[in-house]
Amino acid sequence: MTNALHNSTDSNSMISSSSPSSTIHLQNIVANWHTLAKLSGSAETGVVVKANAYGLGATKIAQALYEAGCRTFFTAHTNEATEIRKAVGPLALVFLFHGLQQDNVDIVISQDIVPVLNSLEQLKLWQKANAPFPAALHIDTGMNRLGLQIKDIADAKDILPEGRIGWVMSHLACADTPEHPMNARQLELFKKVAAVWPQAQKSLCNSAGICLGKDFTFDLTRPGIGLYGGYSRANVFTPKHAITLTAPLLNIFSPEHFEDATIGYGATLPVKPNQRLGTVALGYADGMLRSLSNYGFGYIKGVRCPIVGRVSMDLITLDITNAPSDTSILDRVEFLGQHANIEEQARAGVTASYELLTCLGTRIPRVYEQPEQSS
Ligand SMILES: *Cc1c(COP(=O)(O)O)cnc(C)c1O
Numbered sequence: 011m012t013n014a015l016h017n018s019t020d021s022n023s024m025i026s027s028s029s030p031s032s033t034i035h036l037q038n039i040v041a042n043w044h045t046l047a048k049l050s051g052s053a054e055t056g057v058v059v060k061a062n063a064y065g066l067g068a069t070k071i072a073q074a075l076y077e078a079g080c081r082t083f084f085t086a087h088t089n090e091a092t093e094i095r096k097a098v099g100p101l102a103l104v105f106l107f108h109g110l111q112q113d114n115v116d117i118v119i120s121q122d123i124v125p126v127l128n129s130l131e132q133l134k135l136w137q138k139a140n141a142p143f144p145a146a147l148h149i150d151t152g153m154n155r156l157g158l159q160i161k162d163i164a165d166a167k168d169i170l171p172e173g174r175i176g177w178v179m180s181h182l183a184c185a186d187t188p189e190h191p192m193n194a195r196q197l198e199l200f201k202k203v204a205a206v207w208p209q210a211q212k213s214l215c216n217s218a219g220i221c222l223g224k225d226f227t228f229d230l231t232r233p234g235i236g237l238y239g240g241y242s243r244a245n246v247f248t249p250k251h252a253i254t255l256t257a258p259l260l261n262i263f264s265p266e267h268f269e270d271a272t273i274g275y276g277a278t279l280p281v282k283p284n285q286r287l288g289t290v291a292l293g294y295a296d297g298m299l300r301s302l303s304n305y306g307f308g309y310i311k312g313v314r315c316p317i318v319g320r321v322s323m324d325l326i327t328l329d330i331t332n333a334p335s336d337t338s339i340l341d342r343v344e345f346l347g348q349h350a351n352i353e354e355q356a357r358a359g360v361t362a363s364y365e366l367l368t369c370l371g372t373r374i375p376r377v378y379e380q381p382e383q384s385s
Contacts, residue, residue: 056082058234144176240363274319
């Protein structure tokens with residue numbers, strides 16, 4: 011990358027040549043936000059920064075996006091919401107997906123956090139609290155997960171009439187499968203129920219939903235994974251990578267090729283003749299899931315090297331037979347980044363990019379590559 015400018019880490023821990031490390035490309039995250047905002051058309055584009063911004067660092071990322079002009083932030087938990095309020099200051103909107111409980115009413119109101127109400131009980135709590143600003147309402151249109159049920163809408167309107175609900179939201183179950191009939195079904199239902207509060211802003215789309223087009227985007231969109239490089243849609247949206255994850259080679263060798271020679275715990279893979287192996291200082295304790303055993307990959311100087319044998323806690327073995335011959339100890343292997351595509355790595359591990367990101371171990375330092383101070 012050419013734009014490594016003012017790097018900073020979120021901890022003062024030393025980054026050792028024999029340890030894994032990651033670079034968070036704030037500039038690319040901001041660029042992804044701009045792209046998603048364009049795809050959102052006339053809708054405002056908020057950002058989902060729950061789960062520590064999918065493991066990448068909520069405070070730093072929220073601040074970079076605020077600098078870029080973003081004013082709406084979505085969190086899941088109360089402690090996440092207060093962290094974001096502190097990070098971005100008093101002028102931004104901060105939403106709290108998990109809504110209201112008896113024990114967070116005071117902090118929600120004093121910190122000016124918009125609770126996303128998802129049951130009649132929560133609506134009553136908000137009504138009783140008599141807050142000086144409106145709440146958001148999540149209506150379940152098919153996820154059957156969280157949100158007000160359709161049968162409760164008339165009661166909800168009685169409890170919090172027009173003016174007391176500032177936003178009506180729902181969430182798509184199958185947005186990453188554009189041809190799925192569920193999308194149109196949820197869209198129609200959402201239009202109908204959202205009309206009960208005609209003046210409220212409407213919000214339906216996550217990252218994949220935005221890629222379904224302008225019928226779905228309404229007034230406000232809520233992308234998460236697209237910002238973090240983990241979701242693409244052919245011919246519509248190709249994000250820039252948000253993270254580069256690397257770890258060093260600790261050992262390089264050609265194993266002795268005797269009969270029944272195998273690699274790693276459980277002896278899951280036979281050694282091949284003339285094979286070269288590289289042992290990397292990264293493991294499932296760092297979030298390289300065990301399901302990547304014999305399926306995941308790393309890149310050495312742009313050359314793809316398959317994971318061979320089981321991923322262990324602190325080590326991964328790669329077949330580096332095809333890596334450049336000058337490959338040496340402490341050379342860094344890329345597991346996520348420009349070459350190692352996160353969606354492909356996730357598929358190799360039979361998981362989703364969301365899980366790969368949120369599982370990234372806390373012992374991996376995050377180095378923040380700052381956006382250029384332009385305009
Ligand atoms: C997590 C979440 C999002 C963001 O979804 P992505 O698929 O990461 O874009 C949006 N809305 C709700 C309600 C969510 O829980």
